[in-house]
Amino acid sequence: MLLNKKLSFIMSQRVKIKQILLSDRTNYEVTVKGWVRTFRNNQFIALNDGSTNNNLQVVVNEADMDPALFRRITRGAAIAVTGEIIPSLGKGQKVELKTAVLEILGDCDAEVYPIQPQKQSLEFMREIAHLRFRTNTFGAVFRIRHSLAFAVHQFFNEKGFVYLHTPIITASDAEGAGEMFRVTTLDMKKPPLNEKGEIDYKEDFFGRATNLTVSGQLEGELGAMAFGDIYTFGPTFRAENSNTARHLAEFWMIEPEMAFYELKDNMDLAEEFIKYVIRYSLEHNREDLDFLAQRLLDEEKQKPQADRSPMGLIEKLEFVLNNEFMRITYTEAIDILKNSKPNKNKKFQFPVEEWGTDLQSEHERYLVEKHFQKPVILTDYPAAIKSFYMKQNEDGKTVRAMDILFPGIGEIVGGSQREENYDKLVKRMEELQIPVEELYWYLDTRRFGTAPHAGFGLGFERLVLFVTGMTNIRDVIPFPRTPKSAEF
RNA sequence: UCCUCCUUAGCUCAGUUGGUUAGAGCAUCUGACUGUUAAUCAGAGGGUCGUUGGUUCAAGUCCAACAGGGGGAGCCA
Numbered sequence: 048m049l050l051n052k053k054l055s056f057i058m059s060q061r062v063k064i065k066q067i068l069l070s071d072r073t074n075y076e077v078t079v080k081g082w083v084r085t086f087r088n089n090q091f092i093a094l095n096d097g098s099t100n101n102n103l104q105v106v107v108n109e110a111d112m113d114p115a116l117f118r119r120i121t122r123g124a125a126i127a128v129t130g131e132i133i134p135s136l137g138k139g140q141k142v143e144l145k146t147a148v149l150e151i152l153g154d155c156d157a158e159v160y161p162i163q164p165q166k167q168s169l170e171f172m173r174e175i176a177h178l179r180f181r182t183n184t185f186g187a188v189f190r191i192r193h194s195l196a197f198a199v200h201q202f203f204n205e206k207g208f209v210y211l212h213t214p215i216i217t218a219s220d221a222e223g224a225g226e227m228f229r230v231t232t233l234d235m236k237k238p239p240l241n242e243k244g245e246i247d248y249k250e251d252f253f254g255r256a257t258n259l260t261v262s263g264q265l266e267g268e269l270g271a272m273a274f275g276d277i278y279t280f281g282p283t284f285r286a287e288n289s290n291t292a293r294h295l296a297e298f299w300m301i302e303p304e305m306a307f308y309e310l311k312d313n314m315d316l317a318e319e320f321i322k323y324v325i326r327y328s329l330e331h332n333r334e335d336l337d338f339l340a341q342r343l344l345d346e347e348k349q350k351p352q353a354d355r356s357p358m359g360l361i362e363k364l365e366f367v368l369n370n371e372f373m374r375i376t377y378t379e380a381i382d383i384l385k386n387s388k389p390n391k392n393k394k395f396q397f398p399v400e401e402w403g404t405d406l407q408s409e410h411e412r413y414l415v416e417k418h419f420q421k422p423v424i425l426t427d428y429p430a431a432i433k434s435f436y437m438k439q440n441e442d443g444k445t446v447r448a449m450d451i452l453f454p455g456i457g458e459i460v461g462g463s464q465r466e467e468n469y470d471k472l473v474k475r476m477e478e479l480q481i482p483v484e485e486l487y488w489y490l491d492t493r494r495f496g497t498a499p500h501a502g503f504g505l506g507f508e509r510l511v512l513f514v515t516g517m518t519n520i521r522d523v524i525p526f527p528r529t530p531k532s533a534e535f
Numbered sequence: 536u537c538c539u540c541c542u543u544a545g546c547u548c549a550g551u552u553g554g555u556u557a558g559a560g561c562a563u564c565u566g567a568c569u570g571u572u573a574a575u576c577a578g579a580g581g582g583u584c585g586u587u588g589g590u591u592c593a594a595g596u597c598c599a600a601c602a603g604g605g606g607g608a609g610c611c612a
Binding site: 084085087088089090091093102104106109122135136137138139140157158159160161162163164165166167168170171173174225226262283285287288289290291292293294295298299300301396407408409457458459460461504505506507508509510519530531 | 536545546547560561562563564568569570571572573574575603604605606607608609610611612
């Protein structure tokens with residue numbers, strides 16, 4: 048495997064390509080390991096090791112090499128190269144690696160390797176999700192996803208929040224947040240039955256029916272009533288038959304819960320939080336963001352002028368940072384929509400007529416993308432269209448809910464101040480036929496030292512969508528789970 | 536789940552009013568070149584036109600069902 052006799056090079060430290068490209072240093076020996084992106088002119092290897100979207104140009108001299116080894120330098124192959132970093136003799140890069148020793152770590156049959164140096168569709172990439180990390184686009188997306196996740200923890204840590212791990216498997220199916228996935232070890236062919244002929248979950252692993260969590264909020268509230276401020280950040284499961292570019296059956300959600308917070312504090316925190324993580328990404332993922340911005344720009348060129356977005360990706364992120372989110376109540380939103388041009392001209396599929404109905408996607412989009420042209424926080428929704436745990440307003444009609452709506456994404460945050468009054472909460476649960484006895488542990492927070500508190504849930508993938516400028520949520524989670532699809 | 540569109544080579548796509556042997560670019564292979572930047576040049580191989588059934592003298596092209604995928608809607612984060 049050795050190219051020549053300079054054995055001392057073998058001992059060189061492996062260095063990540065990002066580090067080499069960041070530095071102006073030259074004339075030193077390194078070992079790099081990565082995957083061949085392209086091999087040009089039988090001479091130039093574009094090597095990528097995942098540390099950055101940029102490739103290191105590795106220069107090989109065919110004459111110096113064993114022909115059998117040379118032929119194994121193919122697109123996709125894993126290689127280790129030792130040599131000297133020198134100022135590049137060609138244009139297009141500052142430095143390059145002059146090969147002394149090259150080793151094939153893993154061959155790649157280029158004939159069947161599906162990733163090619165040309166434009167390939169995102170739909171096709173989803174079918175090869177196990178390999179798509181090796182492309183520029185997905186490399187950028189998932190490095191940004193990592194940064195955002197890190198920034199989430201850093202933000203809450205700086206604020207003194209406790210990261211609370213709420214359970215993945217839950218026994219309550221009373222949260223009303225959607226269809227749940229059943230968790231069981233019972234024999235599906237012949238499950239044990241009780242006297243009534245129903246499946247006897249007493250025989251099941253936990254001695255009761257259990258499901259995958261749809262939200263950590265209720266448990267989160269228990270933590271908030273001890274630590275003051277907590278957050279969760281974990282997987283969440285919804286068995287809804289949702290087939291959209293914004294829904295997943297398995298997704299990651301961030302749910303802070305704060306004691307002694309009222310609705311306004313809740314909104315302030317959510318806005319500060321979103322801006323913090325976006326700023327973090329702008330500061331730490333500039334190369335990847337620039338790549339995605341360029342990609343988006345190229346894509347926009349295919350579209351007719353009218354459909355093109357007025358802002359580039361970076362501009363859009365900076366715009367969000369530099370402007371306050373618009374805060375209006377549901378009632379104000381209805382007024383705006385009622386008097387809006389599309390409503391008067393009957394352009395809405397669902398005309399806005401009366402107070403009390405839920406807003407449709409087209410209405411939310413109008414408010415965010417046309418009327419205000421910035422993120423909007425909608426508050427004080429009718430109680431009838433919101434969850435049982437939200438704090439009831441004095442008007443007897445509305446609750447202290449808040450949803451944050453983002454352009455192109457829709458609802459990115461849903462939250463509320465919680466009803467801390469035991470009697471009001473129980474009354475509301477009874478009205479909605481939520482089993483009060485089953486949730487005794489939740490109600491105990493209202494019996495023992497209850498306090499005003501609030502919180503929200505932020506869909507992590509929707510945040511990643513916004514920051515990366517991608518448009519399908521399946522492209523911002525490594526292995527998407529959607530109805531009829533759980534490959535890899 | 537509903538509406539709508541799509542499915543042709545490994546990938547990205549052409550394929551006319553149904554009519555001989557289904558095309559291109561890239562990728563792959565062979566050769567050339569050797570400071571290239573999605574390298575270039577020459578040549579070669581590569582297709583059950585998503586599946587099944589139907590209409591027709593004749594179907595990639597028309598019809599139906601099914602499968603997979605895209606976009607939109609609902610549910611929501």
